[in-house]
Amino acid sequence: MRRRVLDAALERVEGIGLTIGFEHLVMDDLIREAGVPRSSTYRLWDSKEAFVSDLLIEIASETSNKLADDETLEISERILFDNLELLTEETDRRRVMYEVIRVALEHNYRAVIASVPWQSYVGLSATLLSNLESSAREEIERALRAGSDAFIDRMAEFHKWFSTILGYRIRAEWNGDYRPYAVVISAVVEGLGLRHLGNPGVVDASYRGPATITSDDPEWALPAIALVAILERFLEQDPDFDAEANVEMLRRMKAAREAAAEASVED
Structure with missing residues (x-):
């Protein structure tokens, strides 16, 4: 479930690039795109800030490999x-x-x-x-x-x-x-x-x-x-x-x- 939500977010970032603030990443939209339960997702990340921290680590790994x-x-x-x-x-x-x-x-x-x-x-x-x-x-x-x-x-x-x-x-x-x-x-x-x-x-x-x-x-x-x-x-x-x-x-x-x-x- 964690992987599916992060992959949905990565796909958005790859499409438009990294933006400061991540206003374009709405958690409920990502949950819907990933097809995972909302309640379980919020147990993985209790805030958008926690999710963004995990996402940034993923982006760092992904982008460094594509330079x-x-x-x-x-x-x-x-x-x-x-x-x-x-x-x-x-x-x-x-x-x-x-x-x-x-x-x-x-x-x-x-x-x-x-x-x-x-x-x-x-x-x-x-x-x-x-x-x-x-x-x-x-x-x-x-x-x-x-x-x-x-x-x-x-x-x-x-x-x-x-x-x-x-x-x-x-x-x-x-x-x-x-x-x-x-x-x-x-x-x-x-x-x-x-x-x-x-x-x-x-x-x-x-x-x-x-x-x-x-x-x-x-x-x-x-x-x-x-x-x-x-x-x-x-x-x-x-x-x-x-x-x-x-x-x-x-x-x-x-x-x-x-x-x-x-x-x-x-x-």
């Missing part, structure tokens, strides 16, 4: 797979890398600011925690941290893979740890998402950036420009990079992805 934008990762792979012939030469490889950053980071930024889970995550992190009693606050913080840690670990693995196949490695002072790099990138994208609310003319404008495979003078979004600057501080070219071996590995990966897609269509 990753899988489509951004797919876009990055697709650009690489479509330009394998350019990855053997350092100059062309850099242009491909810049094209991935230019396209994927703008997409990621747009996806973030439109994401209800991210909006709920920000709401929990920046506003609602300060208004909760300490025990609920500690549980929510634990749930947020667990989800955020998993998200950053996943992003760090992706950035390690992406930089490695393009001939880069993390600088020695970071001791092989890509998590600070992933944290900074994530913070810039999310921070620009918040700054977009106050300065959309600056944040959403197009800027001149480095040449890519599509243009010598392409238009860049601000999050992508920021990533180029971050990359230069965290990464360096790998003197032992084997371009031919990496291209062959990518060819096999592309073939495997295509075979899996074909099998999925046939099924």
